[in-house]
Amino acid sequence: MIDNAELIKQGAEAKVYLTPYLQRKAIIKERFPKTYRHPTLDKKLTSRRVIQEARCLNRCQKAQIDTPTVYLVDVDRSLIYMEHIEGCSVREFLVTAEGQVPERQTALAGEIGRALGLMHNIDVVHGDLTTSNLLMREESGSVVLIDFGLSYVSQLIEDKAVDLYVLERAFISTHPNTEVMFAQIIEAYGKSCKASKQILKKLEDVRLRGRKRSMLG
Structure with missing residues (x-):
């Protein structure tokens, strides 16, 4: 559980939370461990996916494609903080x-x-x-x-x-x-x-x- 965050969606790969961040609403996407994988391998693959997702979002933003703005990437905790779209x-x-x-x-x-x-x-x-x-x-x-x-x-x-x-x-x-x-x-x-x-x-x-x-x- 993430402090001051409300779980709003859970999928096969990640949990999505709504939270206040820098005086605005934000989304936190948390990738959770896959218990069927070796912990070291799982951590490596999860970190890679977090970085890849953030990079693709930033790549789109630079090309003026409307995607959520990334505020913060916490690779250690497998979290991406991003813009909440109303x-x-x-x-x-x-x-x-x-x-x-x-x-x-x-x-x-x-x-x-x-x-x-x-x-x-x-x-x-x-x-x-x-x-x-x-x-x-x-x-x-x-x-x-x-x-x-x-x-x-x-x-x-x-x-x-x-x-x-x-x-x-x-x-x-x-x-x-x-x-x-x-x-x-x-x-x-x-x-x-x-x-x-x-x-x-x-x-x-x-x-x-x-x-x-x-x-x-």
Whole structure:
């Protein structure tokens, strides 16, 4: 337990806390030990993931991609202190009446596609793109990419195509009848990502492999 912090989420890899920090609200992300791994190896791998996540967040910020600002990285305790985003997730937005309006979906799709294109331009692969990991700022409505716990840096076209495929599967499984919106995301992505032609071509291959796996069970 972290002093003066409220646990708000627990996943397979980390716990997320809300806490006051420097007279503002902040999020603390704490990676916890994996008991099935040797303690020394676990500490080394966990430290590496903490550093990688913080670096990817900073890399995005430098490229003017909206992500939570990192305040402090405590590698010894496997903690990242970062900005708390006031707003709702894209997932929450899409299930509301406002989120069903085609014009709002189109505008949102444009922002998402542009952000992902810029992210891939700097070779950051998110690794866990879902509508829960896309937030909309309360004041401006701008899209914020969050939860870079599985992120890494890669120049590989396939890695970026898989990133898009993961998001597409999230849309299909969570948000029925949003095929048009995802197509709009891809359109905006194509305009902002320098290597979009190669990545989108590879996305077709990834989709085909996914369909084959589904058929084989």
